[in-house]
Amino acid sequence: MKQVFTRPESLKDVSTHFCPGCHHGSVHRLVAEALDEFGIRSETIGVASVGCSVFLYGYFDVDVIESPHGRAPAVATGAKRARPDRIVFTYQGDGDLAAIGMSEIIHAANRGEDITVIFVNNTTYGMTGGQMAPTTMPGQKTSTSPYGRDVSKDGAPFKMAELLSNLGGVAFSARVALNSPKNVLQAKKMIKTAFRYQVEKKGFSFIEALAACPTNWGMNPLAANQRVTDEMIPYFPLGVYKNTANL
Amino acid sequence: MQTTTAPEKIFVKGNEAVAMAAIEAGCRCYFGYPITPQSDIPEYLSREFPALGGEFIQAESEIGAINMLLGASATGARAMTSSSGPGISLKQEGISYMAGSELPGVIVDIMRAGPGLGGIDASQADYNQATRGGGHGGYRIIVLAPASVQEMYDLTMLAFDLSDIYRMPAMVLADSVIGQMKESVTPNPRPQVVLPPKEWVVRGRAAGEPQNVVKSLYLGDGEMEAFHWKMQARYQELADRECRWEEVQTGDADLIVTAFGSTSRIAKTAVAMAREAGMKVGLMRPITLFPFPKKAYAQLSERCKLFLDIELSTGQMIDDVRLSIARDADVAFYGRPPGAGSLPTPEELFEQIRKHYQARA
Numbered sequence: 001m002k003q004v005f006t007r008p009e010s011l012k013d014v015s016t017h018f019c020p021g022c023h024h025g026s027v028h029r030l031v032a033e034a035l036d037e038f039g040i041r042s043e044t045i046g047v048a049s050v051g052c053s054v055f056l057y058g059y060f061d062v063d064v065i066e067s068p069h070g071r072a073p074a075v076a077t078g079a080k081r082a083r084p085d086r087i088v089f090t091y092q093g094d095g096d097l098a099a100i101g102m103s104e105i106i107h108a109a110n111r112g113e114d115i116t117v118i119f120v121n122n123t124t125y126g127m128t129g130g131q132m133a134p135t136t137m138p139g140q141k142t143s144t145s146p147y148g149r150d151v152s153k154d155g156a157p158f159k160m161a162e163l164l165s166n167l168g169g170v171a172f173s174a175r176v177a178l179n180s181p182k183n184v185l186q187a188k189k190m191i192k193t194a195f196r197y198q199v200e201k202k203g204f205s206f207i208e209a210l211a212a213c214p215t216n217w218g219m220n221p222l223a224a225n226q227r228v229t230d231e232m233i234p235y236f237p238l239g240v241y242k243n244t245a246n247l
Numbered sequence: 248m249q250t251t252t253a254p255e256k257i258f259v260k261g262n263e264a265v266a267m268a269a270i271e272a273g274c275r276c277y278f279g280y281p282i283t284p285q286s287d288i289p290e291y292l293s294r295e296f297p298a299l300g301g302e303f304i305q306a307e308s309e310i311g312a313i314n315m316l317l318g319a320s321a322t323g324a325r326a327m328t329s330s331s332g333p334g335i336s337l338k339q340e341g342i343s344y345m346a347g348s349e350l351p352g353v354i355v356d357i358m359r360a361g362p363g364l365g366g367i368d369a370s371q372a373d374y375n376q377a378t379r380g381g382g383h384g385g386y387r388i389i390v391l392a393p394a395s396v397q398e399m400y401d402l403t404m405l406a407f408d409l410s411d412i413y414r415m416p417a418m419v420l421a422d423s424v425i426g427q428m429k430e431s432v433t434p435n436p437r438p439q440v441v442l443p444p445k446e447w448v449v450r451g452r453a454a455g456e457p458q459n460v461v462k463s464l465y466l467g468d469g470e471m472e473a474f475h476w477k478m479q480a481r482y483q484e485l486a487d488r489e490c491r492w493e494e495v496q497t498g499d500a501d502l503i504v505t506a507f508g509s510t511s512r513i514a515k516t517a518v519a520m521a522r523e524a525g526m527k528v529g530l531m532r533p534i535t536l537f538p539f540p541k542k543a544y545a546q547l548s549e550r551c552k553l554f555l556d557i558e559l560s561t562g563q564m565i566d567d568v569r570l571s572i573a574r575d576a577d578v579a580f581y582g583r584p585p586g587a588g589s590l591p592t593p594e595e596l597f598e599q600i601r602k603h604y605q606a607r608a
């Protein structure tokens with residue numbers, strides 16, 4: 001019998017610590033598939049961030065640098081400048097990238113560093129137990145916004161794919177979701193485009209992946225998946241926000 | 248017959264000597280942020296690196312710069328950053344992560360007065376920040392204290408080697424006087440040092456090679472504790488092998504002045520004045536502040552029972568001197584909180600020497 005579905009070579013044969021219904025695993029898989037399909041696993045350096053994504057090195061079968069909270073784009077910048085012949089990607093959550101690491105992401109993007117940033121937006125700090133994130137939605141209750149995010153005091157959620165698309169150094173910026181087979185296939189295409197741009201040395205590429213966090217949202221996996229469809233996608237529209245190939 | 252000639256002397260600023268030594272040491276990655284009084288270093292390297300194929304980035308912040316250093320070092324490249332007080336404080340996060348990840352990397356700290364924005368004048372008030380690690384988690388870094396422009400050159404080169412050998416960050420700790428003054432320097436070629444292979448670097452692994460991970464997260468049972476004991480052993484190795492210091496006329500001294508960096512230059516003049524006045528006075532100048540030359544101090548204190556510690560601060564190195572010398576030896580202190588007008592004159596230090604020399608038991 002022909003085997004048609006296997007573990008990507010770029011992923012290790014281990015169980016993850018991710019909760020049931022979490023989309024991190026799907027994003028991991030798509031990134032690994034992209035590395036496999038371009039045949040770049042042996043040239044790749046991953047940069048892990050702080051949060052649920054910190055264990056990147058436990059799941060990806062590539063060399064990994066663990067970065068301080070929010071600093072992954074700066075760490076990746078140093079690695080890429082020192083080894084321009086390598087493929088360097090960061091993998092960051094919303095608290096990491098859009099709060100404490102806002103300066104590093106904006107400047108790495110603006111410099112047009114030849115790196116790929118995978119940004120997982122689940123509207124909460126997952127690892128620390130569901131606190132309000134820079135992408136927490138208006139009215140969303142979290143452990144530090146128990147009455148719901150008050151936009152008049154907390155500000156509105158950052159829309160990172162749109163924000164970065166305004167910067168000169170960005171070659172590709174897109175938002176994807178993992179809530180349906182169709183969107184997973186689309187996400188795969190976008191992630192591959194992002195890595196292709198790096199392979200072709202076109203500049204900074206950015207993928208924002210909307211992701212479910214059932215545990216911290218207090219939902220079962222199906223309900224969390226439904227929330228991505230019903231609440232997140234209308235607020236954070238999917239699509240390509242910048243593609244220098246189209247300019 | 249082939250003859251080798253010594254390199255011609257040049258007349259440069261301390262900060263420029265640091266940048267030149269970094270280039271000679273093979274550093275081709277520099278990440279920094281403007282702050283007085285160290286901006287000559289990024290200015291020099293931004294000018295010289297393009298022709299050498301080096302990577303210069305003026306980072307978005309000191310935090311950005313230290314993390315670029317972390318990333319470049321993780322690939323095995325020789326890399327450097329430089330800053331001063333407020334910027335060095337920002338870098339502490341990254342330095343702690345580098346220490347936790349056993350990463351080399353050179354950090355140049357041209358101290359200025361503080362706390363806060365303080366002032367741009369010479370200071371030695373960041374001795375504790377440098378020698379105690381500076382960031383969270385209980386670690387140390389190598390700290391070298393140049394007292395001349397020549398030493399700015401030589402110790403920067405040494406910092407790269409020690410950092411690579413012991414796999415920990417190394418700091419060149421100077422101040423605005425040493426950084427800004429011009430002296431003649433012999434730009435010595437990079438010494439031939441056998442360095443351990445960097446088998447741990449991230450490089451993108453070929454089939455069959457082990458996965459390399461540069462990280463500071465230790466969650467496994469006993470892992471974190473084991474890391475700390477391993478580092479303690481490494482610090483001991485450093486102390487056993489790498490202590491450096493300078494002694495001037497300590498052999499018969501009844502009072503030994505001790506100071507580092509720019510202060511030791513003034514102290515050296517004051518010691519010469521005291522000798523001329525017939526006082527048996529010497530100078531002990533630590534060059535490595537971590538590892539601190541404890542044994543050398545202990546040996547000196549077997550014979551000489553009075554030390555006079557002079558610092559451009561209210562007293563920080565004095566703690567290390569106290570911990571190093573024999574129980575029956577004393578340390579007097581003369582310190583000047585840093586800032587404009589605080590730099591003591593040789594005459595002032597001579598007065599201090601005379602006072603303590605005459606009052607000694």
